[in-house]
Amino acid sequence: MANLEPEKRTLLNHHKEKHFTAGEVIRDIIIGVSDGLTVPFALAAGLSGANAPSSIVLTAGLAEVAAGAISMGLGGFELGLEKPDPRRAVQSALTIAIAYIIGGLVPLVPYMFIARAQDAVIASVIVTLIALLLFGFAKGHFTGSRPFISALQTALIGAIASAAAFGIARAVQT
Structure with missing residues (x-):
């Protein structure tokens, strides 16, 4: 750095990258809940848009949560660019899978209590958003991002995913 021009040295000294600073367990929870909330939410919205009854939405949603939790848990061996710690692999897989299940049940709960899917989807949208x-707020807090911006971004991404699934299902149905 001594060979660099003074203005380049100044730029390098002021450059700060934000890196994930929370613990590995928090990272695993964020990964699991993030996908767990979004994917079953989009699936349920899509099936509701296709006029499937709540029992079908719930059955498909639970099957997706089970498959997704297993897939996410297995995939959590491969996260990051560094070689995974084999001693932590099982803990990471279980944490991601359990977080996925918890997140995935949130959009499905209304379908457990509301028989008509077109009504359940409204409750699901509210609860899931x-x-x-x-x-998103908690994720922002733990990752060092701005919590309010993180909350809005996370909700927007989930809303876009479910709206896309709902819209595609409606378009195919007509």
């Missing part, structure tokens, strides 16, 4: 906002 609230959960996405809370999750």
Whole structure:
């Protein structure tokens, strides 16, 4: 750095990158809940858009949560560019899978209590958007991002995913 021009040295000294600073368990929870909230939410919205009954939405949603939790848990061996710690691999897989299940159940709960999917989807949207906002805020807090911006971004991404699935299902149905 001594060979660099003074203005380049100044730029390098002021450059700060934000890196994930929370613990590995928090990282695993964020990964699991993030996908767990979004994927089953989009699936349920899509099936509701296709006029499937709540029992079908719930059955497909639970099957997706089970498959997704296993897939996410297995995939959590491969996260990051560094070689995974084999001693932590099982803990990481279980943490991601459990977080996925918890997140995935949130959008499905309304379908457990509301028989008509077109009514359940409204409750699912409300409950899931609230959960996405809370999750996004917590994610922002733990990752060093701005919590309010993180909350809005997370909810927006979930809303776009479910709206896309709902819209595609409606378009195919007509």
